[in-house]
Amino acid sequence: MTYVLVAILAALAAGATGYALGSVGNGRRRSGGRVGPNGDDGSGLMEYVETVGQFGRFVAPVWSAHVESSRLQMEQAVSELVTTFGGIVQLLDVALSSSRVAVSDSNSDLFRTSRERLGEVVGALDSALESKRRNLDGLRVLLNLNDEMKKMTTEVTRIAGQTHLLALNAAIEAERVGAAGSAFGVVALEVRQLADLSGTTGQRIGQMAEEVSQAITATFSLAETDARREESMVADANQRVQSVLDDLHGLVSTLQSASDDLGHTAGDIKDQIAASLVQFQFQDRIGQTLEHLRGNIDQFCEQLEGCLQTGPQAMGPQEIGPLDWSGLLESLKSTYTMVEEHQVHDSGAPVVARESEITFF
């Protein structure tokens, strides 16, 4: 837009200058032999001069106002954009920091408490199982003792049998001795009866021991079955606990991974926004160029007004001063602050903005 404005202004200035130059002096026409727009000797020229004056008074100021208005609007809009993007960058920073802290803390807390609680449950089950094992050991001891008792009753029964035989032999010997052995025969009889009684008692004890043994064996068998089932249950519980922990770990890992991905994406977005903020510096440079251009348009208006200050209606051709186009260009050039402005001025073509440079003193 600025190049078009400059071209139009230059063309108008050249046209106005041409007429002015062609009108001063001895009233000669321009070198190309051109006459006034109406082909007459003065009125057409004055009409043209009047329109140039009106251009300077009415058109150029509007251009200038548009340039300034655009510059201000751009500055305001870019400023608001920078504020908004800057806010987004700060919010992303805060969100990223909070997310990192929240996820890592919640992970460690969750796993710690889960392990502790589930560990307590499994520990209680293990304790119960251990108690059961101790009971089984006690039953084993009882069973062994009962076996000993059975052996002892067998021995008692065997001794009673031998005693019975011994007493029987003693009774036979006493009978054979006759009257002298009758008292001994009574004793042998009593001994045989006691041996019979002992044998009977031994057998009853043996039967009782066998029943006790069967009862203990049955109890032991039941307890062993229970213990195996409980061992299986505890193992299953352990497996389930591990499975729950694995599921929990998987879930949290997925959340962590998603959070990391979001964090990376948010970080990338933040970096890209921050990088794009740098590009908004164009506003400062473009704003300055527009300001320089607006100033030059205003100068052009002033120069035009200065040339036509008495008004075209009241003056003759000899009263119109020339427009100083080269002075106007030099004035514009003197306002430049950027190398790019000089390059555009000299080449008349757009140029690419230079990279930043830094000089230390």
Next chain:
Amino acid sequence: MGKTILIVDDSASVRQVVGIALRGAGYDVIEGVDGADALTKLNGQKIHLIISDVNMPRMDGITFVKEAKKLPAYKFTPIIMLTTESEEKKKLEGQAAGAKAWVVKPFQPDQMLAAVSKLILP
């Protein structure tokens, strides 16, 4: 407490862009909209570095640097000129006024932060 940097620029967007880069690096930032406004910020508070534009209304950057250097509290405060001006003559004016570095816009945040880190008061 972070170190404080004064940014002086009549362009709000430039002040914001520079401010975002500096705050992101942990610096505290105060702003002046031109040289005259910035002088009112030099009220005795500790400022570790100044970044100033050159072309500004009311008081330009070179004049501001000269005035700041007259104040005992800021005589040794390092100043970086951040401007679109790249003419050698202007740079020499800045150097003579007391500036320590001259950065031509558009600046790159990394370069600016490196210059700040190099020059800022301890």
